[in-house]
Structure formats: structure tokens, C-alpha cells
Amino acid sequence: MARRLIAVQEEQRLRLSRELHDDLGQMLASLTLELHNARSIYGELDGRLARAAVLVDQLSTKVHDAAWNLRPADLDRLGLRASVEDLATMLCAQLGIPCDVDLEALSSPLPGEIGLTLYRIAQEALTNIGKHARPSRVSVTAHIHDHRMRLAIEDDGHGFDNHVEPGPGHLGLAGMKERLALVGGELTVETAKGKGTAVYADVPLTG
Template sequence: MDGILLLDAEGNIVDVNSSFARMHGYTIDALLRMNLRELDTPETLALAPEKIRQVLAGETLGFEVEHYHQDGHILPLDVAASAMDIGGEMYVLAFHRDITERRRAEQELKRSQQQLRGLSKAANEALEAERRRTARELHDELGQSLTALKMDLESLRHDLPPGQPELGERALAMHALLDGTIAATRRIAADLRPLMLDDLGLAAALDWLTHNYSKHTGIATDLVIDDSVAQVPEPIASALYRITQESLTNVAKYAQATTAEVRLERDGDWVQLAVRDNGRGIEAADQDKRGTFGLLGIRERVSLLGGEVSIAGEPGRGSEVRARIPLAAADAEAVA
């Protein structure tokens, strides 16, 4: 049962029911000698006069408060308050519901969400590290071995005895196969993680990405990078590269666009990435669907760094994915 409290304009307790007394650990007689401020925590006390004034002015309010229990622990309560006229005097009638269990559940959920974010962040970092290692090995080990094999095959072709054209043709076919394998190895390594992101930085990696994107999709893509964010520390650089990569992939898959623009700039203590296109746009009803057009991964990456993502677009007028990440995220990562 709800605890019921009746107050006068000064906050003096005029009447309570047994439930209110029981939830606070006092007797009814003790409460009738008290003022509300003796129960309120400092945060609640600061708001109480205005709440009383609003209710006595005729408003019906719903809000949360915190009271001290008689043993000193804090009691969170949900309150519904309205004015009551008794003999020409106005009083505040307030119904109180103990929300301790709800608060505990909310705090537990918050802790679980924080743990989940931590696990997701660790998984992303581990995946990026594995991609970096695999890409480096593909480039340095397999790539170099294939190149050496190609050189040996080229030497062997020149040493083939004359009068055996079938051997020359087979060697030429093997040479073409090696060329294709070397190209595929480089492409796979770059897709995993472009080495220039580690060696030359974000600006060079985005330049390579947009150039190859335009070449393979036919979508003319402009890259504009402010000098102040040409070199961005990890893990922000990896996140921005992956967000750009995913956004451009979505443009190629869904937008039916002919042009795109990638813009990277600084906005105060934030770095901001915008990927725009001139395609068919995103329907308004789709913009709130977290998984629409593969945007879930982008939202997750940005969220893990304390950033923000916005998606804008109109049918027939293109779309824009905008991600903002605080530069402090890199400092937090360094401390962690």
C-alpha cells in the first residue's frame, strides 16, 4: 500500500498513514511532530519548496524523491502529489511508493551495460589487433614469398629449352596466376587493415580508401580533411577508418549514388566525420532503425568511444552519416 502524507504550506507533517510510517521506520506520532525537511536528503530538500508551491498553485505532479529512513539509509520514492482544500486551508496530499527494488534493478542493469560495453570494446580492440597482425603477415611473409616465387618463375621461363612452346605457355599461365594471387593477397591484407593506417596515419589511409573506392565502384568520391585532424591517435583513427569504410560500402550497396564526399574535421574537443552521397536517400521511417543499412556497427563503434552518430536524408536528395568522437577518448584509452 502507498504511503500517504499530508503537508501544510510550510512543510509540516499534518497526517500520515501507517504505510508511510512503516516505510520510514517511524511511529505516526513521531512523524506528526516533524517537518518534511527532516526526512529529505539535501538533493530533495533543495527542490521541495518549489514542488510545494506548484502543488498549492493547483498543479498535479509526479516526481521522485529520496528520504532518510529512521536508521539512516536512503529511501527512494515515487511521489504523486496534488492539492487538497480542508476547511478553506490548502494542503499537499502526496502518495509515496517505495522504488528501492526498481532502483536496484536499474543500477544492476547499468552495471551490466557497462560490463557489456567493456567486453565489446575489448573484443573490437582484439579484432583490430588480429587484423593488424594478419595483414602484416600477409604483406611481409606471404606477399614477399609470392614475389620471390614470381621472380624465380620469370628466370625459369628464360632458361626453358627452345622448341617446347607448351612449356612456355604453361609458365606464362603460372606467371599470370601468380600475378593474380599477389594482387589478391594485397587486397585481402588491405581489407583486413591497410598498413598505411599504422605506418602513415589516418589521412593517408582514407586517401587510399576513397581512391580505390572510386576506382572499383565508379562513384566519384571527394575527400576533405582538416589539417588539425590529419593525424588522429588510436583508437580513434581505427574507428574513423572503419566508419568511413562501412559508410561507403552502404552507399555502394543501397544509395544508387553517383557522387560521395568524406569530410573529416575538428569541432572543438571533438573530431567529426561526415559521409554524404547524392543517392536515393534514407526514408524517414528507416532512420530510427538501428540495423538499417548496416549502421548498427557504426553506432556501436562510436558509442564505445563516447561519441554520437546522426543519420540524415530525404528520399531523392541523398543521405549523410555523421559521427562525432571526443578526442579525450584517446586519453582515456591511454590511461586504461
């Protein structure tokens, strides 16, 4: 039942992502074009039209980001490796910090359920880093050993006390564990206050 629920959620994410990108995105693009045309006709309103155009551009960016977060096109078009690399590089660019990425192990195709699970783990872990960690460096790596895939997301940020109940900002850890359990995987979190955090997702590739 839990597996079917996640599958339905992903189907809904895909549908909403396409609707945001294709329908709303096209409407905003048309509106931007109309605003630019209006600026060339109504010179006295140019200042207000320019501000309106800026707001539409900002809204277009937010719609694109929302669609990407729901279901990035790269996940279906380019694969897991490119999608996780994009997650990591985008976060590090936003934070202005170095990012060590080694995801060669994700180049080979994985069963859809495992690939999607690893993507969601990376997404949640990197989102937590962006919200809470304040790191100076982030590392995202993947390796295969003894027929098991290990995805590691590490940072040298604030960390947290892993021996107490997680606060609201870390509730995603429970969802990560549940997702991995459905594909026979395990989640390990190593952290301490002021010592950074390492999130390890281990998934069997056989059986």
C-alpha cells in the same frame, strides 16, 4: 568488455595483415619469379606458363587487398588522414566518379582509439557506398567544432528507407554505432530512397 573485444580484434587484424603481406606475399613474389624463369627455359610451355603467371599476379593482388583491408599499413605509417583519403580515392577510382575530399582536420594526431574508430567508420560507410549506392559523386570531409570531430561521408546514390529495419546490406550501421558509443561518439544517418545518404560520425575530443 566490448572495448577489450574490439582491441583484441584489431590486434588479430594487425597480425593477420602482417602475415599475409610478409609471408604469403613474399612466397607469391618468389613463385612469380620462378614462373618467369621457367618461361625462358621451356618455350613450348610458354602459353601455359604465361597463364599461370597471370593467375599468380591476380592472387597476389587479392592477398595484398585482403591484408590492406584487415589493417592498412598507412594507418600506422602515414596516419589517419592519408588512410581515409586512400579509402575514398580508391573507391571513386573503382566507380569512375568524382570524389570530394577535405580531411585537413584529421592531420593532427588523435588518441589511438578515436583514430581507429573513425577509420573503421569511414571504411564501413565507403564499402556500403561501393556495394549499394551507385552514386555519381562521393564526398568525405572532416571538421572540428566545439571540441568535437565530425567525419562526414556523403553520396548522391540510391539511398534507402531509414525508417525501417535495415536489410542485410546495411547491418554494418549497428556496428558503427556501437564502435562510436565506446568512445563517447554518435552516428547520424540521413537518407531516403533516391536521395542519397549522409553518414555523420561525431566524436568528442575532450573528456
